[in-house]
Amino acid sequence: MATYEARSEVTGSVWKVVCEVGQRLEPGDTVMIIESMKMEIPVIAEDGGVVKQILVEKGTPVTENQPVAILEVE
Amino acid sequence: MSAGAREPQAPAESWADELGELRFRREQAEALGGPEAVARHHERGRLTVRERIRGLADADSFTEVGSLTGQGRYEGEKLLGVTPAPYVMGLAKIGGRPVAIGGEDFTVRGGTSWSGDRKKGGQGGFVEDLARAYRIPLVNLIDGAGGSVTSIQRRGHSVFPGVHGFEQSVALLGEVPVVCAVMGTAAGGPAGRAILAHWSVMVKDTAQVFAAGPPVVERSLGQKITKEELGGAQLAVDLAGTIDNAAESEERCFEMIRRYLSYMPANVWELPPVVETDDSTERREEELARIVPKDRRKPYNMRRLIQLVVDRGSIFEIQPSFGKSVITCLARMNGKVVGIVANNPMVYAGALDVRGARKQTHFVELCDCFHIPIVFLVDVPGFMVGRDAEAAATLREGMRSVYVGLQASVPMYTVVIRKCYGMAGMGATDKNGLDFKIAWPSAEWGSLPIEGGVAAAFRREIEMAADPKARERELEAELRAQASPFRTAEAFGVEEIVDPRETRPYLCRFIDAAQARLRTTLGPKPKYGVRP
Numbered sequence: 152m153a154t155y156e157a158r159s160e161v162t163g164s165v166w167k168v169v170c171e172v173g174q175r176l177e178p179g180d181t182v183m184i185i186e187s188m189k190m191e192i193p194v195i196a197e198d199g200g201v202v203k204q205i206l207v208e209k210g211t212p213v214t215e216n217q218p219v220a221i222l223e224v225e
Numbered sequence: 226m227s228a229g230a231r232e233p234q235a236p237a238e239s240w241a242d243e244l245g246e247l248r249f250r251r252e253q254a255e256a257l258g259g260p261e262a263v264a265r266h267h268e269r270g271r272l273t274v275r276e277r278i279r280g281l282a283d284a285d286s287f288t289e290v291g292s293l294t295g296q297g298r299y300e301g302e303k304l305l306g307v308t309p310a311p312y313v314m315g316l317a318k319i320g321g322r323p324v325a326i327g328g329e330d331f332t333v334r335g336g337t338s339w340s341g342d343r344k345k346g347g348q349g350g351f352v353e354d355l356a357r358a359y360r361i362p363l364v365n366l367i368d369g370a371g372g373s374v375t376s377i378q379r380r381g382h383s384v385f386p387g388v389h390g391f392e393q394s395v396a397l398l399g400e401v402p403v404v405c406a407v408m409g410t411a412a413g414g415p416a417g418r419a420i421l422a423h424w425s426v427m428v429k430d431t432a433q434v435f436a437a438g439p440p441v442v443e444r445s446l447g448q449k450i451t452k453e454e455l456g457g458a459q460l461a462v463d464l465a466g467t468i469d470n471a472a473e474s475e476e477r478c479f480e481m482i483r484r485y486l487s488y489m490p491a492n493v494w495e496l497p498p499v500v501e502t503d504d505s506t507e508r509r510e511e512e513l514a515r516i517v518p519k520d521r522r523k524p525y526n527m528r529r530l531i532q533l534v535v536d537r538g539s540i541f542e543i544q545p546s547f548g549k550s551v552i553t554c555l556a557r558m559n560g561k562v563v564g565i566v567a568n569n570p571m572v573y574a575g576a577l578d579v580r581g582a583r584k585q586t587h588f589v590e591l592c593d594c595f596h597i598p599i600v601f602l603v604d605v606p607g608f609m610v611g612r613d614a615e616a617a618a619t620l621r622e623g624m625r626s627v628y629v630g631l632q633a634s635v636p637m638y639t640v641v642i643r644k645c646y647g648m649a650g651m652g653a654t655d656k657n658g659l660d661f662k663i664a665w666p667s668a669e670w671g672s673l674p675i676e677g678g679v680a681a682a683f684r685r686e687i688e689m690a691a692d693p694k695a696r697e698r699e700l701e702a703e704l705r706a707q708a709s710p711f712r713t714a715e716a717f718g719v720e721e722i723v724d725p726r727e728t729r730p731y732l733c734r735f736i737d738a739a740q741a742r743l744r745t746t747l748g749p750k751p752k753y754g755v756r757p
C-alpha cells in the first residue's frame with residue numbers, strides 16, 4: 152500500500168469537499184472543488200484509491216500545489 | 226601487436242598499413258573513454274553518446290565527422306592509443322531527413338571542453354557550422370560540465386568568456402530547427418546552450434541542468450542541496466520552465482525528439498512537411514456541441530476539445546507541466562502543421578499568468594519563425610490578478626506576450642470558445658494579417674468580464690438600491706443580454722459564429738487556403754523594436 156497527496160493546482164478556497172474518508176475513488180474522480188477566479192476547479196484523484204485523510208474543509212484558503220487530501224492505493 | 230601499438234613502416238607497395246592505422250584509430254574512437262569509464266556511465270543509468278546517436282538517428286544513417294580527434298599516446302614514433310576528444314558528432318537522418326547531430330562524451334574527462342585546431346561541438350563547433358551551412362536541423366545531446374579550470378594550466382592563461390561565443394548558436398535560432406536534449410548533468414556553457422533551442426527536453430532522474438552545481442552553490446550561498454533538487458526535471462521543467470519537456474527515459478527522449486522534428490521544416494526557407502491523413506476535414510464531432518458547460522463557473526477539458534478538432538493522433542504538447550493556464554501544442558489539420566495556443570479553464574480559469582505568458586510568447590515565436598499557422602482557442606478572462614501575480618510582473622510578461630503576438634506575421638486564427646477579455650484576449654488575434662476571428666455561440670468578450678465590471682462601474686447605483694445584491698444581478702443580466710456574441714456578429718465585429726461541430730471543417734478549409742501565402746512569405750523573419 153502506498154499513499155499519495157491530492158494537490159490543488161490553483162490558489163483559491165475550498166468550495167465543496169465531495170468525498171469522505173474511507174471512500175474509494177476511481178482514477179480521475181473529483182476529490183473536492185476549489186473556487187478560484189470565480190470558477191469551480193476540481194482537484195482530481197489522479198490514481199484513484201481510498202481517501203485516508205482530508206486536510207482542509209469548506210472555506211479553507213489553499214495555495215497552488217498545496218496537498219488537500221491523502222489517498223492510499225494498492 | 227600489443228595494445229594496438231603501431232611500428233613505423235617502411236614505404237610499402239600498398240596502403241595496407243595506413244588503412245590499418247585508420248581502422249585502429251577508429252576503434253579507439255569507438256571505445257570512448259574505455260570499458261571502465263563506459264561501465265561506470267552505464268551504472269549511472271545513462272547511455273554513451275554513441276548509443277544515444279544510434280538510438281535517435283535512423284538505422285545506419287550516422288556519418289561521423291572528426292572521428293580521429295583526440296590525444297594520441299606515442300612511444301617514440303609508435304602510436305600506443307588515442308584518448309578521443311570528448312565530443313562525437315556528424316551527419317545523420319531522422320525520419321528520413323538529414324540533421325546535424327552531436328553530443329559530449331561524458332566518459333572522457335566528464336565531457337569537458339577540448340582544444341583542437343577547430344571545435345567539434347558546443348558553441349561555434351563544426352556541428353553548428355554544418356547545420357547552418359547546409360540549412361538542416363541541429364540536435365545537441367548535452368552531457369557535460371563545460372569548461373574546467375585545468376585549462377588554465379594547459380594553456381598558461383585563462384580564456385576570456387565568449388572566445389568561442391554563442392553568436393553562431395544565436396544565428397541558428399533564426400534559420401534552422403535547434404533541439405537540445407539534456408542527457409546528463411549540464412552546467413556552465415552546455416547548460417546555457419541547452420536553452421538556445423527552439424525546443425528542449427531532459428531525462429527525468431538522470432539529467433540535471435543549472436548555471437552552477439551544488440559545490441559552487443554551497444560555497445557561494447552556504448546552501449546544501451542535491452543536484453537533483455537544484456536542477457532535476459521537477460525544478461527545471463515543471464517549476465521553472467527552463468527546459469520545455471521531460472522524458473521518462475533516454476529512449477523516450479529519442480522518440481520525443483523524432484516526433485518534434487517531424488513537425489519542423491528543414492529550415493525557415495521551407496515549409497513544414499505535409500503528411501497524408503485519412504482523417505476527414507469534414508469530421509464533425511457531436512461532443513463539441515456540449516463540451517462547454519452552460520454554467521459559466523464550470524470549467525471543461527480543453528485538451529479534449531483540441532483532440533476533437535485537430536487530426537487524430539497529431540498532438541505534440543510543448544511544456545505540458547509548466548504554465549498550465551495555457552496549453553501549447555503542435556498538431557496537424559488536414560496533414561498540415563499548425564500550432565495550437567489554448568487557454569486552460571481548469572487552471573485559474575485560463576487567466577494568463579507569468580508562466581503561461583512566457584510559454585505563449587516562446588511558442589508564438591517558434592510558430593512564426595517556421596511559418597506554422599497558429600490557432601488560438603480562446604477562453605481567457607484576462608491577465609492573472611492578485612498580489613502574487615503583480616509581484617511576479619504578470620503585466621509585463623503578459624504584455625510581452627501580446628507584443629510578440631502582434632508582431633508575428635504567420636496566419637493566425639482566433640477561435641473564441643468562451644471568454645475573451647482584455648489585453649490577454651487581444652494577444653490572441655492576427656493583427657498583422659487577416660485579423661480573422663470566429664466564435665462559438667458560448668463566446669463572450671469585452672474589455673473586462675461583466676461580473677467584476679458591474680460592481681465597479683455601477684458602484685453608487687448598487688449601493689443606493691434597496692437590495693444592492695439584487696440590483697447588481699439585474700444589471701449583470703441586462704448587460705449580458707446585450708453582450709451576446711450574435712450582436713457583435715451583426716456588426717461584423719467578429720467575422721463568423723460557427724456551430725462548435727463545424728470548427729474543424731471551417732479551420733481546415735482556411736488553413737488549406739493559407740498555403741499560398743505561406744509558400745510566398747518564406748525565409749528568416751527580421752525582428753525589430755524593443756520587447757516590453
